[in-house]
Amino acid sequence: MSNERDSHRTAVVLFAVVVIIAILAAFVTTLERIDTRTASNETPPDATGLAKSRAPLDGASGQPVLGN
Template sequence: MSVERNNHRTAIAFSAIAVIVALVAAFATTFERVGTRKVDNETPPGTMGLAKPHAPLDRAPDQPISGH
C-alpha cells in the first residue's frame, strides 16, 4: 500500500512540475510579444486618417438612382 501512495505522490509531483513549467513558458512568451510603445491620441503631421478618399458621386444625395 505504501508503494502505491508513493507512486501517486510521484505522479502528482511530476504533473505539478509540468504545469508550472508550462505556465512559466506561456508567461514568458506572452510578455516577449507585448510592445512597450506609448499610446496617445495625437496623429503624426500630414495624416488625415485611415480611410482612403472616394471618387465624387454622380448625383446629389437626395436624387434617386437612375438606371442605364
Template sequence: MSTERNTHHTAIAFFAIAVIVALVAAFATTFERVGTRQVNNETPPGTMGLAKPHAPLDRAPGQPISGH
C-alpha cells in the same frame, strides 16, 4: 498499499511540476513578444476617430448610380 499511495503522489508531483514549467515558459515567451511602443492619441489630419478618409463620391446623394 503505501507503495501505491507513494506512486500516486509522485505522479501528481511530476504533473504539478510540468504544469508550473509550462506556465513559466508561456509567461516568458509572452512577455518577450510584448511591444513597448509609445501610444499617441493624436489622429492624422482629415480623420475622425479610427476611420480612414475616403475619396469623394462621383455623384450627389440621391442621384442614381450610372453604369460604366
C-alpha cells in the same frame, strides 16, 4: 499499500511540477511578444483624416448626372 500511495503521490507531484514549468514557459514567451509602445492622440502634421476626398456631384441627390 503505503508504497503504492507514495508512488502515486510522487507521480502527481512530478506532473504538477511539469505543468507549472510549462505554464511559466508559455507566460515568458508571451511576454516577449508584447509590444510595449503606447498610442498617442496627437495627429501627425498634414493629416486631415482617413477619408479620401471625392469630386463634387453635378446635381442634387437622386438626379441623373448630365454628360458632355
